[in-house]
Amino acid sequence: MTGSEDRPSFRLAYVPGVTPDKWARIWNERLPDVPLSLTQVPAAGADGVLLDGDADAGLVRLPVDRTRLSAIPLYTETTVVVIPKDHLVTAADEVTVEDLADEIVLHPLDDVLGWEERPPGRPAFERPATTADAVELVAAGIGVLLMPLSLARLHHRKDLTYRTVTDAPQSGVALSWPEDAHTDRVEDFIGIVRGRTVNSTRGRQPDPAPAGRKPAAGKQQTGKQQSGKQQTGGARRGGGTPRKKSGSGGGRGKPRRR
Known part of the structure; x- marks a missing residue:
């Protein structure tokens, strides 16, 4: 780094x-x-x-x-339209871009929604310099304004409210x-x-194991292999595959037919 x-x-x-x-x-x-x-x-x-x-x-x-x-x-962020509290749009919980087609939609120079061409509705005579200026124009009844929800809350006024615009660009x-x-x-x-804990490795690779020390997973596999070898060795020491016991060996065998 x-x-x-x-x-x-x-x-x-x-x-x-x-x-x-x-x-x-x-x-x-x-x-x-x-x-x-x-x-x-x-x-x-x-x-x-x-x-x-x-x-x-x-x-x-x-x-x-x-x-x-x-x-x-x-x-x-959710995009909302900021409007006066007595505006007709307040009758709905949410609106679409088409619902604003007849409105004068303000487009400040510091807009953050990134419209491909321009916002919906009718354009204002000129673009406000800032979002704060545009909010003042909304309060004066000049038009409406689309912006991210956090900015609507930042520029909150008692005489204004907002509604979600479901199909507008988002920030x-x-x-x-x-x-x-x-x-x-x-x-x-x-x-x-990202919500990592204080003990997180912060995305870095874990430190390599000291020289001469095998990874834990390798130890487990080696242990299993050793266990298997011991079992195999035991079978060999016992003479290989055990023989079947005869009836006289103490186990009950099947009686012979005469």
Whole structure:
């Protein structure tokens, strides 16, 4: 592995909507001597933060630049449409993209859903600069907004609500780091997000057995073979295949017919 294991802390970047609290708590319990530094970064700038060396790893939104970054997908989020509480869409528990065909659907410049062309519905006159700006426009009755559930919760307002959109694109969240900086500390954090125990080998190969010592499985097989040899030797010492006992040998034989 390469990288700088000598750093006094592990720097973790994360994008809006992602909550690293649980993993941070486990890190602090397992590695109290290595402080975890958390930094929130824009979703669009996460790749650059990692490639520039400003963070050791990041909780980012897919896709990432897989030519230079490694990534472990963690989960995929539900997509929802954010609407005013008195909107007609609130009559349903969930909707489809087609249900929004007549709506003005806002498309912020920092959108993370990765629409192939553009969102459904009618486009707004211009694209809001940020998701936060788009939420303000939804509250003003200008249109509706599709986003991952975690972002809807992050931008929660009392006058807005949301409904699941069953057939919209979804956003995946991954743990990512530069390919040329897969350090032991990165491997420690991988173990945490994957739920490995504190005694795990962290995905490494077990240490080889000391010279002159055979693997345990080999010992068992050798023992069985030795046992078989002893049984065979015993049979040979006993004169080979035992002879049948005659009637006068103390065992009851079949009476002879006269």
